[in-house]
Amino acid sequence: MVLALALAAVFYAPRHSAQPSPSRRLGSAVLVDARVPNTSAALAQGRTLYDESCSSCHGTQAQGSSLAPNLRGLGSATVDLWVSSGWMPLANPGVQPARKPSHFTPSQTSAIARYVASLVPGGLAIPTVDLKGASSAEGFSVFALNCAPCHTITGAGDALSNGIVAPPLHGVTGTQIEEAVRTGPGNMPRFSTFTVSKQQLADVVDYVTRYVEHPDSPGGGLTLGGVGPVAEGFVGLFAGVGLCVLIALWIGDRNESGGESEPGHGDGGHGDGGHDEGPRAETPEREVAHA
């Protein structure tokens, strides 16, 4: 036992010391983005947009304020994710931002992100999604292990504790998935390449963009929001049983009898004197056919 521990220590210690720190690995993971050339014109556009839409809270040098966090050194991936998903500019400070149509075009978003990243170097650059050789099967497996516990296995999203929400994954882009996984926005954990390798992340992107958003997913009918058996139960009870009960109402006799069971009641207003006051609009002709 002691020997085994000693062996383990010998085996693991040099490996750990030899590894670069996770953040350095993350920072050097991807640095290329083909969408916008890294020119001074693009940076100037980013600066203008930043000054117009971001600086009032995050400060002119992205240094943050009492209203908003410091963005210096965060890298362009974080900024790109928050702006492209419409989380920023924030509609309502104090609550978790909800996905909405972005205020900016992709190139504008990228320009803002580059401008902020250019202020202080560091952080993660906007990743380039490469799905060549990606396996949706592997992605499904990684997704079930790492993403489904909050976002649900169907990607419908769900409420976590204290008002925090794991948002739905419908309509997200591959770039946003990679940015979110690597930067960990809000309460979401950041997954380093130790947890989810570059290849596994590409697999997840492949699975989510093709199957969670269902362009390739086989059917079976209306999906009821993908929120599981409670929605199915309501449909089973109200559509299924409800429809059957309506059929019973249609086939069966709707005569409301029972007048005799209320002695002392109900004879005040009606002069007919009969015990059967019920409407019998669809009662079949009840001719007794034999003597």
Next chain:
Amino acid sequence: MIDSLFSWIDDRVALSRSGRHLLDKIFPDHWSFMIGEIALYSFIVLMLTGVFLTLYFVPSSTPVIYHGVYAPLRGQTVSAAFDSTVNLSFQVRGGLLMRQMHHWAANIFVGAIVVHMLRVFFTGAFRRPREANWMLGTTLLILAIFNGFLGYSLPDDLISGTGIRIAFSIMESVPFVGTYLAYFLFGGSFPGTAIIPRFFILHVLVLPLLIIGLLAGHLGMLVKHKHAQFPGKGARDDNVVGSPLWPTYAAKAGGFFFLTTGVTALLGAIVQINPIWQYGQYYAYKVSYAVQPDWYMGWLDGALRVMPSWELNLPGHMIPTVFFPAVLLPGLTFNLIYAWPFIEAKLTGDTAEHHLLERPRDKPLRTAIGAAVFAFYFVLFGASATDVLANYLSLSLNVVLWAFRVLCIVVPIVVFPVTYKICLELRATPGAGQRKRHNLVVRTADGGYTTIAAEEYPGYVKAELEPVALDEVDLVSAMAAEGDQGTEGVYQIPRDYR
């Protein structure tokens, strides 16, 4: 030719007399008496679609590599049960429709039992001599819930595996014997490899046989007692007023069977249920959020969610939180249901035979108690979706959970007096719940207008028939004379007739 063949057969099996006997059965007419039939017919659908599914399902936990048509699963190691369920969904013609019909029919089956039970409860149909049949029906409900849960578990997908995991823990929570029980059923620790084949044989053989047997008893007792009836149309405690099985109810029931099947097929065709290919194989280390059981177990899930984490520390033995909502609550629930006919007889001192039903409003206390108790379980069912509701209503999960904790106490307390008062109001208001008469605006000869109540509704036919008393000779000879043509109508037979 055919006649002589029939008479040859009949000489040997002698069915015509007893068959005639059965066909002459008089059933009281009311739509609510047909709700139990929905359960019966969806059970038939369950058996038919279930047989289809067993042709392709492999009840085994043996790991296999998936090689089917659904790309995101290809190459994954899954159990044979999961593999065969996905394959029968995608690679068997009509397989997915059959599987979805089977699942929807299960939801409808249990739902119809509950609605039928509510009808029986609120009309007082459980009173003597039908207490035993009430208890039999309750047993059927329990078996239906269990069998539903087993069937839900069989595909071995991510969500049902989570359900089995919870069931294992619930069994473990039973004081003293819990761990033994759980290890006995699962053949060892969770998850093991025994549970899928065991659940399978329980699901397709043991429980269906029990259900069929008890169902036969349920219907046999119905025939024996003859159906209870609403008062009116000359119905009394000592007679049965209604229409004969042949041809009236044979036609209605036959049509109803096909329509119920149609509803199931419609849902199976257009609404997705339990898309296991999206869930994937269950592994103990994988879990999804937004997981609930099917609705008939939902109230138990809800009870587990709203229960505060209170434990009972007895000397030498700790009773965990899970025990109270998941073992004690259903135990109390079903024992209360079993005992209700006797509790009510004790409270009212009424132990006489009753064949006349009561309208809910005429028994305000029973109705109010029933409504309050039902409301409690409905709130618990809602509580099984705390996370989904919080998400859709953009509320904090904690707020929703606390809301349900409060609601499951407050709602029954509110429902009870409200129902009670509504019953009293309905009793005091003649014609309540019936259609109002039309008012006619009439122009008088000198140009003025006046409103008078219409005598009758347009198209309203006042058809109050006196039931025709029948005795055995009459009915049989009349049938024979008319060649089974003219037996529609309202009949009356003595309750002790045959």
